[in-house]
Amino acid sequence: xxxDHDDRPGLNAAQAEAALNPPPGRVGGDLVTExxxxxxxxxxxxxxxxxxxxxxxxxxxxxxxxVELGAENNAAFAADAYGRITGEVAVLLLTAGPGALAALPAxxxxxxxxxxxxxxxxxxxxxxxGGRRHGHPRELRDQQASFREVxxxxxxxxxxxxxxxxxxxxxxxxxxxxHGPVWVEIPEDVLRAETVLPPVSALDATPxxxxxxxxxxxxxxxxxxxxxxxxxxxxxxxxxxDATGKLRALAERIAAPVxxxxxxxxxxxxxxxxxxxxxxxxxxxxxxxxxxxxxxxVGSGLGALSSGGHTFAPRGRIVQIEADAGKLEANHxxxxxxxxxxxxxxxxxxxxxxxxxxxxADRVRTTLETAPVQAADQEHGPDARVLAAVRAALPDTAPSxxxxxxxxxxxxxxxxxxxPNTMHSAQGAGGPGYALPSATGAAFADPTTPVLAxxxxxxxxxxxxxxxxxxxxxxxxTWLLVDGDGPGASGVQDGGPDAVRPDLVALAESLGxxxxxxxxxxxxxxxxxxxxxxxxxxxxxxxx
Numbered sequence: 001x002x003x004d005h006d007d008r009p010g011l012n013a014a015q016a017e018a019a020l021n022p023p024p025g026r027v028g029g030d031l032v033t034e035x036x037x038x039x040x041x042x043x044x045x046x047x048x049x050x051x052x053x054x055x056x057x058x059x060x061x062x063x064x065x066x067v068e069l070g071a072e073n074n075a076a077f078a079a080d081a082y083g084r085i086t087g088e089v090a091v092l093l094l095t096a097g098p099g100a101l102a103a104l105p106a107x108x109x110x111x112x113x114x115x116x117x118x119x120x121x122x123x124x125x126x127x128x129x130g131g132r133r134h135g136h137p138r139e140l141r142d143q144q145a146s147f148r149e150v151x152x153x154x155x156x157x158x159x160x161x162x163x164x165x166x167x168x169x170x171x172x173x174x175x176x177x178x179h180g181p182v183w184v185e186i187p188e189d190v191l192r193a194e195t196v197l198p199p200v201s202a203l204d205a206t207p208x209x210x211x212x213x214x215x216x217x218x219x220x221x222x223x224x225x226x227x228x229x230x231x232x233x234x235x236x237x238x239x240x241x242d243a244t245g246k247l248r249a250l251a252e253r254i255a256a257p258v259x260x261x262x263x264x265x266x267x268x269x270x271x272x273x274x275x276x277x278x279x280x281x282x283x284x285x286x287x288x289x290x291x292x293x294x295x296x297x298v299g300s301g302l303g304a305l306s307s308g309g310h311t312f313a314p315r316g317r318i319v320q321i322e323a324d325a326g327k328l329e330a331n332h333x334x335x336x337x338x339x340x341x342x343x344x345x346x347x348x349x350x351x352x353x354x355x356x357x358x359x360x361a362d363r364v365r366t367t368l369e370t371a372p373v374q375a376a377d378q379e380h381g382p383d384a385r386v387l388a389a390v391r392a393a394l395p396d397t398a399p400s401x402x403x404x405x406x407x408x409x410x411x412x413x414x415x416x417x418x419x420p421n422t423m424h425s426a427q428g429a430g431g432p433g434y435a436l437p438s439a440t441g442a443a444f445a446d447p448t449t450p451v452l453a454x455x456x457x458x459x460x461x462x463x464x465x466x467x468x469x470x471x472x473x474x475x476x477x478t479w480l481l482v483d484g485d486g487p488g489a490s491g492v493q494d495g496g497p498d499a500v501r502p503d504l505v506a507l508a509e510s511l512g513x514x515x516x517x518x519x520x521x522x523x524x525x526x527x528x529x530x531x532x533x534x535x536x537x538x539x540x541x542x543x544x
Contacts (some may be wrong), residue, residue, distance in 0.1 A: 015201045017034040028191040029058030031142040031163040032120060034200035036091055038164075039171050040478040043444055045079040046093035047072055048053070050123035055093060061247025067444055067473075069437060070465040072099050076106030076117070078441030080181075082116040083423060087242070089174050094121040096188065101146060104218055108150050111427020113263070114324075116174040116238055117181040117537055119151070120167070125189040144185060152180035158187065159410045160195045167256050168205040175207035177340040178323035179240060195226060211349050212339035220335060221318045221351035223294045229316075230355070231292035233279070235306060236263030237299020237323055240422045243342035244268065247298065252348055255357035257364045259285060261306040261411040263298065263427060266420035271363035272391060280308040281413040282371035286288055288363065290314050298332070299341040301327030305427055321345070341518070383410045385520050386541065390480070393418060393527035400452040402440040403459055407482055424463065433462035437478055442465055444474035450476045450531040457481045457540065467511050468538035476528040479508075482541045508538040517542055 013434040032055060036044065041064060046052075048068035051059060059066045069075040070103050075419045076092055083090035123143060135174050144154050155166040162187065163301045170182040224230055238247050244267050251258045251274050258268040259279035270276050271327060279285050286308065293316040301322060310331065318334035321344040328336035337344055386407060394400060396418045402408040402425040417423040426434035427540045432455075439453035455463075460481050479506055508515035515538035518526040523541060530537040 011201055015199070020193065022196055025052050025194070025425070025470060026297045027058065027194055027200075028160045028186065029054035029056075029161055030061065031195060031197065031200060031264070032167065032191070033058045033062035033064055033187070035164045037165045038200050038203045039089070039168065039205055041089065041091050043062065043067060043082065044091040044093055045069065045075045045082070045441065046100065047075055048096075050099070051093050052095050052120065052186075052191060053188040054122075054193075063276070064256075066093075067115075069440065069442075072102035072468075073075055073433070074440075074463060075468055076103040076119070076436035077109070077437040078444070079117045080106060080110040080443035081399075081401065081438035082188075082445045083110070083117050083179075084113065084421065085442045086244040087116075087240075087354045089116045089118050089171055090441070092117055092119045094119055095504045096122045098144065100143060104146065104150065104162045105431050105441045106434075107147065108180045108429040109426055109434065110148055110428075110512075111152065113236065114179040114426075117173050118121065118167070118170050119147075119181060119185065120186065121348055122185045122191060122468050123156075123187045125187050129230075137540050144183070147183050150181070151183045152178075154183045154185070156185045160190055160193065160197060162453040163190075164203060168203045170206055171205040175205075177207075177210040177241070177442075178237070184262065205209065210338070210340040210343060212321070212337045212344040216335065216337045217234055217344070217347040217351050219335060220296075221348055221353070223257070223317060223319060223335070224254050224296065224348070225353040225355055227234065227254070227292075227294035227355070229292050230254055230294045230296065231276075231289050232256045232258045232296045232301070233261065233300060233306075234258055234264045234267040234298050235261045235300025236267075237321075237341045238264055238267040239299075241299065241340050241342035242420075243299075243345050244420045246342060246345035246349060248272070250352070253349070254355040255360040257288065257360060257367075259289060262425070263306070263330045264418035265386060265412075265415070265423045267299075270416040270418065274364055276364055276367065277412045277416075280306070280312065282367075284367050284371045286312065288367050292316050294319065297321070298345065299323070302331045303327075315338065360453075361397040375514060378416065382520060386482075386523060387411055387415050389520065390454075390525035390527065393531060394452055395450065395531070396422075398422065398450050398452060398531065399439075400440045400454065401425070401442065402453075403432055403435040405456040405459075405482055408454065432459040436463040436466050436477070439477045439479070440469055440475060443470070443477050444473075447476065449479060452527075452531070453477060453479045455479065455481055455499060457483050457504065460504060462526065464502075464507060467508060467513050467538070468503050468537060470513055471513050476531075476533050476534060478527065479536070480527070481538065483540060483542050504538060504540055513538055515540070 006469040079090040079092040155170045259276035297320045435453035439451040505515040
């Protein structure tokens with residue numbers, strides 16, 4: 001069998017010389033950094049002063065920027081945000097045992113959000129693997145087992161020669177739809193041992209495209225074209241696939257109202273005549289969606305958070321487009337199309353006939369006018385005024401990261417994200433301490449754009465130490481702390497009258513971070529000033 005040409009990468013003269021005469025003093029850790037650089041990585045996240053054994057010197061010899069955070073879970077949150085904002089693989093370096101386990105909640109969050117995080121984790125020396133109990137420090141009987149049901153794929157390494165291929169395979173897995181966190185595990189002795197293998201020069205880790213089956217596209221297009229009352233629910237998969245433009249084009253072609261899940265905020269323009277805005281939460285919006293004779297669900301599994309706790313009961317035919325095959329028909333019978341949202345919407349646009357419906361926009365307007373989240377008493381409540389102030393101060397392109405507070409649950413329904421991929425919250429693992437380290441990671445993705453983190457005051461101590469990270473790197477992160485007695489608070493969260501709370505303004509100032517106390521009346525001005533200033537800042541929101 002002959003070939004007219006060969007697309008395999010070659011070596012230039014310098015690379016050929018290095019291959020034949022490898023530089024001395026290289027170890028397994030150098031193969032890791034060389035592979036990451038060859039795949040296109042520029043930034044890696046880890047814990048201050050404690051990268052995996054064998055990697056410290058290798059990082060210094062490389063061109064990779066090593067971002068140091070205060071704790072493993074925070075480093076993983078930062079990597080998650082970096083992956084979400086850039087759409088590129090975010091690299092996380094972890095030590096074995098407790099260090100790895102500490103990152104588990106953040107990796108669960110990355111999995112729920114389909115964030116492409118590549119965790120490179122050290123493991124005890126190879127002789128201690130396979131269940132043998134040699135008593136190595138940080139030894140777990142089966143470290144992989146703790147992560148296998150969380151991450152998308154696991155790639156164990158046992159020898160130095162396996163490192164480049166394992167990392168390249170993990171990289172490809174992380175970026176193949178559905179995106180997600182992946183796990184590479186390398187024994188400490190392999191990372192530390194000297195190697196005579198040549199420097200890594202070229203790798204192929206191109207993600208596979210996920211296209212819809214053409215016969216399913218044809219059936220879906222026919223259903224949508226003939227529908228009397230079609231509607232669309234757009235989830236986070238639309239945002240991750242960069243398919244918002246195609247979603248709008250399809251909605252306009254078939255005159256279908258569009259609601260976005262909380263994870264899909266920004267997938268469809270808030271003020272568009274066909275926009276039902278964020279859902280669930282409003283009974284009248286739910287009724288319109290349930291009454292659709294054909295409901296197109298794109299990039300969502302309609303899980304508990306995206307269906308009002310599994311109370312959503314559509315009565316018509318469902319067409320579901322989802323890159324995660326396990327989510328197809330997991331909650332509702334449907335015409336399931338296993339595909340990346342962008343590819344499937346593109347195929348539908350080619351196949352569907354235009355549909356006229358002059359009443360669709362009127363039905364949307366009537367629904368929003370009577371929906372509780374739009375009611376006058378809600379628009380002028382304390383949380384609504386705070387969200388209006390945040391919206392006025394926050395640039396449209398600036399990302400925001402929200403810990404779970406009552407203000408956040410209000411924002412899920414009522415906050416206009418304006419741009420896709422700009423509002424993020426902990427919807428997977430759901431634990432506290434997500435916002436500030438995530439905002440830190442986002443700031444590394446784009447240091448020219450301000451980032452907002454929103455946290456309840458009583459949850460702030462979980463991650464307050466990361467103010468030192470923002471201060472050390474001069475990151476444009478503004479941390480908005482909702483006072484336990486102020487807007488967005490609840491009696492459950494504030495810990496009661498005897499709760500002991502640190503003075504977070506004093507704490508921030510002791511770290512050299514500008515801080516002030518604000519009120520709903522002054523919040524828009526205070527936030528605008530903070531977001532425009534260089535470096536980090538803290539604002540504590542008081543009730544009045």
